[in-house]
């Protein structure tokens with residue numbers, strides 16, 4: 001498990017999603033505001049059905065990579081957030097990503113850590129571009145994507161599609177993404193120290 005401290009001092013652990021996370025994911029979904037649900041699922045979604053829960057938790061960690069964030073103070077509590085990318089079969093080097101942080105945990109750096117984790121994992125499975133489909137009125141996300149150097153590849157009435165190039169040489173990141181670079185370096189350090197290995201799980 002990767003371990004971090006959020007900007008408000010909360011210790012969090014990040015680890016791959018497993019099928020047993022079904023209930024945790026369901027409770028996390030229930031904890032989301034209507035707006036966060038709409039931003040994440042790009043439409044009105046009031047409940048997650050069994051087949052969706054299976055799809056979101058039974059992942060192969062190669063074509064569908066998903067990691068979740070837990071409280072280290074209360075590991076049984078609903079998850080704080082989740083991030084995933086899914087390879088596009090027609091463009092195997094490209095994967096569509098999504099991020100979700102429960103409303104009460106937003107704004108403290110967790111979204112950045114989750115995206116940094118996807119960013120570090122992507123090249124390990126042959127992904128060089130992360131694609132984000134973002135609601136047009138999701139100002140936080142669109143501003144952030146521009147800051148990270150993502151390019152708008154489709155501009156539809158309701159949503160913008162961003163392609164975020166995944167650089168293994170972090171010097172290629174734009175200067176405006178300096179805080180993201182720091183997060184990517186932190187995630188890399190944790191992986192390099194073996195923090196994600198099963199023997200380090202608690």
Ligand SMILES: CC(C)(COP(=O)(O)OP(=O)(O)OC[C@H]1O[C@@H](n2cnc3c(N)ncnc32)[C@H](O)[C@@H]1OP(=O)(O)O)[C@@H](O)C(=O)NCCC(=O)NCCS
Pocket residue numbers: 035036037039040097098099100101102105106107108109110111112113132133134138140141144147176177179180
């Ligand atoms: C988008 C989301 C994942 C971000 O998670 P978060 O934990 O709130 O984000 P962070 O605190 O890590 O901040 C990420 C970036 O947004 C900026 N940010 C955070 N809160 C902000 C706010 N209220 N207003 C403007 N910018 C903000 C941060 O400064 C940071 O950018 P920086 O690293 O360049 O400084 C989260 O808000 C969320 O789940 N929203 C609902 C679902 C959604 O929109 N998903 C994205 C669709 S794929």
